[in-house]
Amino acid sequence: MLWDEKLVEENAKTKNPLGEGRVITYTQALQEALVLKLKQDSRVFLLGQGVDDPGGMFGVTRGLKEMFGAKRVFDTPVSEEGMTGICTGAAMTGMRPVYFHNRPDFLLLAFNQLVNHASKIHYMDAGKTSVPLVIWSAIGRGWGSGPQHSQAIQGLLLSVPGLKIVMPSTPYDAKGLLLGAIEDNNPVIIIEHRWLMKQQGVVPEGIYTIPFGKGVYRRRGEHLTIVGTSQTLQLALAAIDQLKAEEGITADVIDLRTVKPLDEAIIFESLAKTGKLLVVDTGWAMGGVCAEVGCLVAEKAFHLLKAPIRRIGLPDAPSPAGYTLEQFYYPTDVTIAQTIKEMVRGK
Amino acid sequence: MIKYQYRGKGPEHLLALARNHERAQLLALFFTMLRIRMIEEAVESRYHEDQMKTPIHLAIGQEAVSAGYSAALEPSDYVFCGHRTHACYLAKGGDLKAMFSEFFCRANGCAGSRGGSMHLLDKSVGMMGSSAIVAGAIPLATGSALSSYLKDEKRVTTVFLGDAAVEEGVMWESLNFALLKKLPIVYVCENNYYSVCSPIEYRQPPVEICKKAEGFGALSFSVDGNNVLEMYEIAQRAVAHAREKGPVFIEAHTYRWRGHHGSGDDSHTGYRDVQELALWQSQDPVLMMKQVMYSLGYLDEASERVMREKIELEIDAAFEHAIHSANPVKEDLCKFVYSEGDTHVVG
Ligand SMILES: Cc1ncc(C[n+]2csc(CCOP(=O)(O)OP(=O)(O)O)c2C)c(N)n1
Numbered sequence: 222m223l224w225d226e227k228l229v230e231e232n233a234k235t236k237n238p239l240g241e242g243r244v245i246t247y248t249q250a251l252q253e254a255l256v257l258k259l260k261q262d263s264r265v266f267l268l269g270q271g272v273d274d275p276g277g278m279f280g281v282t283r284g285l286k287e288m289f290g291a292k293r294v295f296d297t298p299v300s301e302e303g304m305t306g307i308c309t310g311a312a313m314t315g316m317r318p319v320y321f322h323n324r325p326d327f328l329l330l331a332f333n334q335l336v337n338h339a340s341k342i343h344y345m346d347a348g349k350t351s352v353p354l355v356i357w358s359a360i361g362r363g364w365g366s367g368p369q370h371s372q373a374i375q376g377l378l379l380s381v382p383g384l385k386i387v388m389p390s391t392p393y394d395a396k397g398l399l400l401g402a403i404e405d406n407n408p409v410i411i412i413e414h415r416w417l418m419k420q421q422g423v424v425p426e427g428i429y430t431i432p433f434g435k436g437v438y439r440r441r442g443e444h445l446t447i448v449g450t451s452q453t454l455q456l457a458l459a460a461i462d463q464l465k466a467e468e469g470i471t472a473d474v475i476d477l478r479t480v481k482p483l484d485e486a487i488i489f490e491s492l493a494k495t496g497k498l499l500v501v502d503t504g505w506a507m508g509g510v511c512a513e514v515g516c517l518v519a520e521k522a523f524h525l526l527k528a529p530i531r532r533i534g535l536p537d538a539p540s541p542a543g544y545t546l547e548q549f550y551y552p553t554d555v556t557i558a559q560t561i562k563e564m565v566r567g568k
Numbered sequence: 569m570i571k572y573q574y575r576g577k578g579p580e581h582l583l584a585l586a587r588n589h590e591r592a593q594l595l596a597l598f599f600t601m602l603r604i605r606m607i608e609e610a611v612e613s614r615y616h617e618d619q620m621k622t623p624i625h626l627a628i629g630q631e632a633v634s635a636g637y638s639a640a641l642e643p644s645d646y647v648f649c650g651h652r653t654h655a656c657y658l659a660k661g662g663d664l665k666a667m668f669s670e671f672f673c674r675a676n677g678c679a680g681s682r683g684g685s686m687h688l689l690d691k692s693v694g695m696m697g698s699s700a701i702v703a704g705a706i707p708l709a710t711g712s713a714l715s716s717y718l719k720d721e722k723r724v725t726t727v728f729l730g731d732a733a734v735e736e737g738v739m740w741e742s743l744n745f746a747l748l749k750k751l752p753i754v755y756v757c758e759n760n761y762y763s764v765c766s767p768i769e770y771r772q773p774p775v776e777i778c779k780k781a782e783g784f785g786a787l788s789f790s791v792d793g794n795n796v797l798e799m800y801e802i803a804q805r806a807v808a809h810a811r812e813k814g815p816v817f818i819e820a821h822t823y824r825w826r827g828h829h830g831s832g833d834d835s836h837t838g839y840r841d842v843q844e845l846a847l848w849q850s851q852d853p854v855l856m857m858k859q860v861m862y863s864l865g866y867l868d869e870a871s872e873r874v875m876r877e878k879i880e881l882e883i884d885a886a887f888e889h890a891i892h893s894a895n896p897v898k899e900d901l902c903k904f905v906y907s908e909g910d911t912h913v914v915g
Contacts (some may be wrong), residue, residue, distance in 0.1 A: 266718060292718065298748065303707045303741025310711020314646070314698065316718055333738070337701050338708065343907045345687050347680025348698060351907035382905050406907040 269321030367542030376509025443472025636799025
């Protein structure tokens, strides 16, 4: 379990956080959000397999049971569908559950409750019931996680009305988006990435929220627009920073922060300047976030395009477990840089 | 061939039990059952007009379960149920006009024409909702009970389910969790021996459903679901136990007189013997209670007529209301996909 972990650690150390202020890790930022909400709102409670074990969800929930008691922070049976429905029922009756999963793969067992129930109840009840539910999970790339432990399933959930899908990429966002998710009156799925957990960043103290459906520019540039979220966005930033230094290629890099709701306006705004779009995502390219953003632009902003849209997601294959195959499977800053060069040189 | 015999103790037992109850209580129970029966028959008689464009699942033959059970609940207690909603909704006090409006697909239906007959709710009386997914409401109800536990309230949540619902894993996930946390919940299984056209012997090995629940550690009862007083007495014990100590499971044996959905009997298609239906119809829960009331001198032809006329008037008025209510408008379509405010009921 060491090979990738070392890489993540290295990355976290070498990257200097931008801006001024208090620097903490991604994990600490998430925990801070939970502590603030548990203190502020007695309706909030945390649950999930292992939230109170020594690992404590990568450290995110470590120590919270001691702080807030076993009634509000508790381990669950290995019953994902049941527990998702139970959280939904609790949310329907006035509580605000935050339900943790180690990996998004396990959410697949809960699709009945997520897709048939949690996301539809407000609509089916003609607005009489709300479901303020947060479901948190972290994508497990690498470490030999393989086909059933490293899936990024945001694409499968993207078309479900009634859900919100949040995919942070920085400690600042992780905290602000989690706070926003807990305050939201709808089921919110937060899809984190394990490779971001050790990242450092400037994070203000206290409660602040980041609005859903509003993207943010992480870089401003001329030659193309790169759109993405989460860990792939970090890869794209590494790629464009390198290209800028070496070849003077610059890009608008847009972090969507939430893929549902999706900020169309910021994408169109940038495309009006660059005319070229690259979409990156941690999930499969087919039918997922890449496909949706691409289609949206083709449908509503075709006139702004000077070149074909490109997407970098995962190939139409399950994620392999083995180290060598993994290297072929996942995008890297190098493969992203390669695509950017092709796009800019008009190849 | 008759596969499923009536296993109860018949009218003499009902009469014996009746001697322990007050006249007013008995009249109220009879009235609830009669009202459900008459409403169901009225819906059925108009169904061919095709104005109620909703799949109906009639509870005719099963009235004693909801009527007897719900009489043991406080108004502030919560109820959830599955697709066979009508009797549960009415027994908990659900508004008849809003129910008919929902059947007629009107904007003022209890679910704003978004749910149809399988999704009745009336939160003003604690009828919290239902799911058209078999067993889907079971974890929701369990989550509602979790809310009560977290809030230190004495509210009991009940979920009505069919015999097929125990074939879903989420039933046992929910019961396991409810027992773990000693949640205030009662699971009421209406065993009518059929799931659509599949007899229970094709679906489950011959182990009594309540024994399965007992195996999980739940206090469990097997009840004659056609005997409204047996149902009521067990419900009182169950609700008291749930309120103070934790989960209870009730298996109520009963029989549906009509087809799985729609109007009329479908026994002629061959999945069940018409003799079997005739046998169960000879143990009519409403008629049995009526005869008891007559023999105790609590009811006679004149007072029964008064009762029936009252119900008929109510039904006519509710139909008038539904028929003359407005349809939804196009702007309603995308309303309530997301919740803007916090809509949960307090208290
Ligand atoms: C998950 C799921 N599978 C299948 C169905 C189709 N279906 C609707 S009602 C029903 C029968 C359920 O039987 P039971 O739970 O015994 O209730 P009853 O209809 O007898 O009241 C089935 C299989 C469904 N609605 N949901």
